[in-house]
Amino acid sequence: MGTVTVAPEFAPSAGLRALGVVMDVYKHVFAAGKTAQLLSRSNPVRRSGFDLDVDVESVREEADDVLSLSLVAHDGLRLPEWKPGAHLDVFLPSGRQRQYSLCGDPADRMRYRIAVRRIGDGGGGSREVHEAVRTGDVLRIRGPRNAFTFIRASSYLFVAGGIGITPILPMVRAADAAGARWKMVYLGRSRSTMPFLDELSGCAGGELEIRPDDEFGTPDATDLIDRAEPGAAVYVCGPPPVIEAAQRTMFVVNPTGSLHTERFSALPVRDGKAFDIRLARTGTTIRVGADEPALAAIRRAIPGAVYSCQQGFCGTCKVAVLAGGVDHRDRTLLDSERADYMLSCVSRASGDSLVLDL
Known part of the structure; x- marks a missing residue:
């Protein structure tokens, strides 16, 4: 991020x-x-081992189309420390995973605060926060993590x-x-x-x-x-x-x-070229434009394809590669994973086509 x-x-x-x-x-x-x-370190975020459940303590309108959520630990204990620039992965009731910056007081270990602007034509995460999340709900979070030191x-x-x-x-x-x-x-x-x-x-x-x-x-x-x-x-x-x-x-x-x-949006594609993706589970072939992420093309065929950061950090969009070479543009996958997986939000085909386990 x-x-x-x-x-x-x-x-x-x-x-x-x-x-x-x-x-x-x-x-x-x-x-x-x-x-x-x-x-920043080359891999500034961890991906597992620090999930916890939180209660939505309050929901407050901060500006037009902006809500803040105050989150407290479900078990009532102190929350992990964080520093300015940190964010949380938030798992919404629908299963969507989204990232939101912490905007409260780092000295307050009893609560986190995030703020979400409603994006009408976005991926649905912000609409869900505004329309479905209420005081007293229990959410799962991962973090804090910091890629904005x-x-x-x-x-x-x-x-x-x-x-x-x-x-x-x-x-x-x-x-x-x-x-x-x-x-x-x-x-x-x-x-x-x-x-x-x-x-x-x-x-x-x-x-x-x-x-x-x-x-x-x-x-x-x-x-x-x-x-x-x-x-x-x-x-x-x-x-x-x-x-x-x-x-x-x-x-x-x-x-x-x-x-x-x-930034809170997908990275622009640099030096991209068009290529094909075949979705192995359905046999569907989709075309990825030279200036669009593979994830965007995949979501045209599979609207429910999971993603979060859209910048190659969180690993949510990791998918198995069954055939074809990958131009890896993330900072998350281990070297041992790069022959068999890619992050579709940033990485692309190094040749003319890929076959993915989707």
């Missing part, structure tokens, strides 16, 4: 300067040890778009409590659609800018990133256009900073 990009060094003029840059990076990344983790830094720029505020809110609080310099830009369609405005206003140690589109128009990414101090840690979470714009402009505007992003 999360990615981090570190600014490249540009054209060092001499070998000693290049060596100095390497040593500076080494000291910044490694010498800080436990206090400053710059790069919050690092120690002297200054921060946070950019959140819409429901992208959920992982960012605990980060702002943490930066504020630590006395770090921070700026926050919160984007949305209108103030009525933007949850947790009141909670953000309680973080008084930094600069908070609320920019709903109906008041300010569509933001310019370069202008947003230009707010960061040199060397700042920049965190961006929101719709794909916001993230992609930040990725295009970050190291032009702030080449000494680090960019950390998280």
Whole structure:
């Protein structure tokens, strides 16, 4: 779910300067040890061994089409600890598995809070939360897991778009409590659609800018990133256009900073080519377009095909490969699994076709 990009060094003029840059990076990344983790691990999430049942303590309307759920352990015990940027896998009553960022207080070990925006044309998970989940229900969760690591830094720029505020809110609080310099830009369609405005206003140690589109128009990414101090840690979470714009402009505007992003939608397909998938159980052959995930094509034929993160982390869409080569694009499967399985949300055929056990 999360990615981090570190600014490249540009054209060092001499070998000693290049060596100095390497040593500076080494000291910044490694010498800080436990206090400053710059790069996420290659496999930043666990997949099993930490499921538990939780009760829905309360359901609250936070903004137009946004509900928050407060979750407490079914056995009444303390919940596992978590850090800003963490998320839960939530198993809904229908069996759907979805991932939601924790947006409460990490110091409160008695309850978790998640928030869900209703997406009318989505995969059905958000509609189920809004229409079927009620106070007193018991849900199964897995986690917390963290693929959007919050690092120690002297200054921060946070950019959140819409429901992208959920992982960012605990980060702002943490930066504020630590006395770090921070700026926050919160984007949305209108103030009525933007949850947790009141909670953000309680973080008084930094600069908070609320920019709903109906008041300010569509933001310019370069202008947003230009707010960061040199060397700042920049965190961006929101719709794909916001993230992609930040990725295009970050190291032009702030080449000494680090960019950390998280998205809630499927990754765009890069360098894809069309191929066929034969579903072995039915004999059906489906065509996967060059710019669409294999999962999307599979779901046209099997609407109930299970998935969650759509980014190659959680392993929910793992499927057995009976024939054909796979272009693996995930960070989850073990090396011993790659000959026989794929994650259909991100991986593709390395040739013209695959046969899957579906």
